[in-house]
Amino acid sequence: MKLRLTLLFCLLVCLPGILIAADTPTIKIETENISLIYRVGDNGRLYQHYLGRKLTYESDLNHLPQGTEAYLTHGMEDYFEPAIQILHNDGNPSLLLKYVTHSSSSLEGGVNETIITLQDDKYPVTIKLHYISYDKEDIIKTFTEISHREKKPVILSRYASSMLHLNRAKYFLTEFAGDWAHEANITEQELDFGKKVVDTKLGARANMFVSPFFQLAVDRKAEENSGEVLVGNIGWTGNFQFTFEVDNKNELRIISGINPYASEYQLPANETFRTPDFYFTYSFEGRGQASRNFHDWARRYQLKDGDKTRMTLLNNWEATYFDFNEDKLIGLMDEAVKLGVDMFLLDDGWFANKYPRSGDHQGLGDWDETKDKLPNGVGRLVEEAKKKGIKFGIWIEPEMVNPKSELYEKHKDWVIHLPNRDEYYFRNQMVLDLSNPAVQDHVFGVVDKLMTNYPDIAFFKWDCNSPITNIYSPYLKNKQSHLYIKHVRGLYNVLERVKAKYPNLPMMLCAGGGGRSDYEALKYFTEFWPSDNTDPIERLFIQWGFSQIFPSKTLCAHVTTWNRSASIKFRTDVAMMGKLGFDIKLEDMNGDEQQFCRQAVGHYNQLKPAILEGDLYRLVSPYGSNHTSSMFVDKDKKSAVVFAFDIYPRYGEKLLPVRLQGLDRYKKYRVKEINMMPGSGSSLQGNDQLFSGEYLMTVGLNMFTTQRLHSRVIEIVAQ
Ligand code: DGJ
Numbered sequence: 271m272k273l274r275l276t277l278l279f280c281l282l283v284c285l286p287g288i289l290i291a292a293d294t295p296t297i298k299i300e301t302e303n304i305s306l307i308y309r310v311g312d313n314g315r316l317y318q319h320y321l322g323r324k325l326t327y328e329s330d331l332n333h334l335p336q337g338t339e340a341y342l343t344h345g346m347e348d349y350f351e352p353a354i355q356i357l358h359n360d361g362n363p364s365l366l367l368k369y370v371t372h373s374s375s376s377l378e379g380g381v382n383e384t385i386i387t388l389q390d391d392k393y394p395v396t397i398k399l400h401y402i403s404y405d406k407e408d409i410i411k412t413f414t415e416i417s418h419r420e421k422k423p424v425i426l427s428r429y430a431s432s433m434l435h436l437n438r439a440k441y442f443l444t445e446f447a448g449d450w451a452h453e454a455n456i457t458e459q460e461l462d463f464g465k466k467v468v469d470t471k472l473g474a475r476a477n478m479f480v481s482p483f484f485q486l487a488v489d490r491k492a493e494e495n496s497g498e499v500l501v502g503n504i505g506w507t508g509n510f511q512f513t514f515e516v517d518n519k520n521e522l523r524i525i526s527g528i529n530p531y532a533s534e535y536q537l538p539a540n541e542t543f544r545t546p547d548f549y550f551t552y553s554f555e556g557r558g559q560a561s562r563n564f565h566d567w568a569r570r571y572q573l574k575d576g577d578k579t580r581m582t583l584l585n586n587w588e589a590t591y592f593d594f595n596e597d598k599l600i601g602l603m604d605e606a607v608k609l610g611v612d613m614f615l616l617d618d619g620w621f622a623n624k625y626p627r628s629g630d631h632q633g634l635g636d637w638d639e640t641k642d643k644l645p646n647g648v649g650r651l652v653e654e655a656k657k658k659g660i661k662f663g664i665w666i667e668p669e670m671v672n673p674k675s676e677l678y679e680k681h682k683d684w685v686i687h688l689p690n691r692d693e694y695y696f697r698n699q700m701v702l703d704l705s706n707p708a709v710q711d712h713v714f715g716v717v718d719k720l721m722t723n724y725p726d727i728a729f730f731k732w733d734c735n736s737p738i739t740n741i742y743s744p745y746l747k748n749k750q751s752h753l754y755i756k757h758v759r760g761l762y763n764v765l766e767r768v769k770a771k772y773p774n775l776p777m778m779l780c781a782g783g784g785g786r787s788d789y790e791a792l793k794y795f796t797e798f799w800p801s802d803n804t805d806p807i808e809r810l811f812i813q814w815g816f817s818q819i820f821p822s823k824t825l826c827a828h829v830t831t832w833n834r835s836a837s838i839k840f841r842t843d844v845a846m847m848g849k850l851g852f853d854i855k856l857e858d859m860n861g862d863e864q865q866f867c868r869q870a871v872g873h874y875n876q877l878k879p880a881i882l883e884g885d886l887y888r889l890v891s892p893y894g895s896n897h898t899s900s901m902f903v904d905k906d907k908k909s910a911v912v913f914a915f916d917i918y919p920r921y922g923e924k925l926l927p928v929r930l931q932g933l934d935r936y937k938k939y940r941v942k943e944i945n946m947m948p949g950s951g952s953s954l955q956g957n958d959q960l961f962s963g964e965y966l967m968t969v970g971l972n973m974f975t976t977q978r979l980h981s982r983v984i985e986i987v988a989q
Contacts, residue, residue, distance in 0.1 A: 296309045305323070310369040316369050338435040383401065414430065416429060425537075429528065444458045446480065453803075475734050477786055492556060494557055505547040507791045564820070574795055583851040603658055611852065622675065635670070667733040671685055776796040783801040796823075883904065889929070917979065919977070
């Protein structure tokens with residue numbers, strides 16, 4: 271009896287708590303190592319309680335402080351940057367979001383989706399926050415859906431993909447900015463009170479000055495192998511914006527999405543505005559682990575043909591520029607065969623007749639072969655390549671037009687330009703208006719016609735050299751503020767069509783170098799061209815920058831004649847850390863150099879499992895150092911390859927051994943320098959000897975020298 275009374279008493283005391291708990295659900299978005307926790311407050315609004323290292327004990331979650339409202343709106347009580355801003359039909363500019371429901375489901379092994387639905391309590395506006403978590407890779411992908419049932423369209427003037435909150439002592443932001451031939455520079459700064467905005471307004475070739483990703487370290491500066499770093503990426507091949515704002519309480523909010531600049535969006539009832547994806551990881555072991563998380567995730571879930579290997583190639587761009595004919599190209603194909611690469615890639619300059627593409631000033635838009643250069647068309651080149659046992663790839667820039675072209679003469683209405691102002695040309699060209707479905711058909715048609723005429727084309731290099739200037743769409747008429755967004759969506763429509771019709775066609779993304787480098791585009795492209803700058807020293811920095819986010823199989827790296835003071839070996843060793851190609855004539859090299867390159871292609875093919883599919887460990891940064899080194903370890907830790915470069919060593923510099931990473935400490939490995947110039951031996955200490963993984967990772971290898979522009983490739987094979 272006494273027991274029953276006690277139970278009844280407990281039930282009465284506990285009941286309100288249970289009810290409150292049920293009314294205020296806790297929503298956990300988790301991966302193997304990360305927890306992002308939301309809870310509904312007593313006021314019915316959604317709060318981000320936690321983001322960081324995984325919390326495993328359910329009971330602890332009740333101890334978490336409330337945190338900040340998850341997806342902050344304009345017009346209510348918050349004093350800082352909102353995630354969303356809406357103007358209702360009655361002129362009211364506010365939004366108050368209350369939790370309605372949430373659902374969680376398993377998509378496939380280790381991938382889960384959580385959807386949280388919020389609704390305004392006075393207006394029929396619904397916001398759905400989506401979170402897709404990739405357990406093993408520690409990546410969370412988020413996007414937002416905005417819809418309403420008001421009578422007339424609402425005006426969206428902000429529409430973030432994601433808003434994240436951090437509450438730490440200090441914040442250090444790393445951004446990746448630069449310019450043409452100077453992409454993805456790494457700079458780090460501490461964030462104090464106020465806002466730091468990283469964005470682009472270029473419309474197309476949108477990443478020419480800044481890449482769409484960042485690293486945000488908390489408490490102390492980001493390091494390669496230690497410290498907490500949140501790494502974010504926006505999947506939008508157009509204007510993006512990241513806002514980092516530290517408020518009066520030293521709390522940081524990170525708002526990521528499309529740049530709302532000049533892009534107010536009129537959203538009709540029952541249409542859903544779906545933001546781009548924002549992907550992030552949170553590493554507790556520095557930038558290195560964050561990179562490996564992204565590389566694994568991209569290869570498994572995001573990249574076109576993420577699980578497939580990549581082709582080596584010879585590109586004719588720097589070997590010929592616009593000055594070529596059929597014979598010259600066939601001669602270069604023979605050189606490709608001698609080098610042992612998989613493919614010959616024909617670059618710019620093969621098309622247009624009324625205004626032949628003899629330079630970058632004309633012809634863009636007219637995609638028929640130039641008769642006097644290629645009297646037998648592309649077909650003859652494809653056939654020749656086939657006869658020689660290599661694949662054939664071709665360059666296009668289908669989203670653009672030179673004013674000196676037949677396309678422009680016929681379809682000025684397809685071109686983005688202000689009707690009553692002088693035209694402005696970037697690289698003598700203009701951007702076609704992809705918001706217009708007829709233009710989308712044209713762009714798709716460029717690929718489709720080539721593939722229909724020459725089904726053996728095995729690869730496209732898709733370039734995009736101009737940003738959008740003098741912005742006005744003849745097609746969108748009174749909805750000009752939709753252009754930046756509709757243009758990018760139009761591009762995706764085209765790329766979807768290409769992918770659907772030619773699912774096995776690999777394509778390189780290029781935008782005058784690394785002017786396009788986002789993970790949404792890479793759903794359609796197997797790789798991208800990080801920079802026109804192929805000076806190997808500059809490439810060490812540029813590739814170091816992009817490797818923070820992208821796996822090496824996406825980073826096209828070609829051996830060229832840039833910086834002849836670096837040996838062909840140095841240039842090739844740098845390129846072997848990415849997706850190897852050549853953009854050089856054999857006559858630019860002596861016999862030994864040609865032989866070296868042939869052997870290097872062979873070594874590269876052998877090392878592909880580690881370089882393209884393995885784990886990257888960046889050992890010594892080129893930033894602030896005279897040397898740099900990176901290594902790739904294959905997934906079963908049976909083999910690895912280390913690249914070591916001496917850039918400008920100092921006289922009498924003290925050199926320390928470099929500790930390797932990622933090996934199995936219990937395995938024995940043979941260490942062997944490979945990829946040497948014909949006839950030269952190795953001076954590597956311990957060359958061709960056995961070491962334990964433990965030794966290599968604890969004591970390390972003396973790989974660096976005091977020789978200027980010296981490089982080494984070292985193979986590490988488990989016995
Ligand atoms: C810019 C690219 O980055 C180069 O590789 C080359 O394809 C040229 N365009 C061709 O015009």
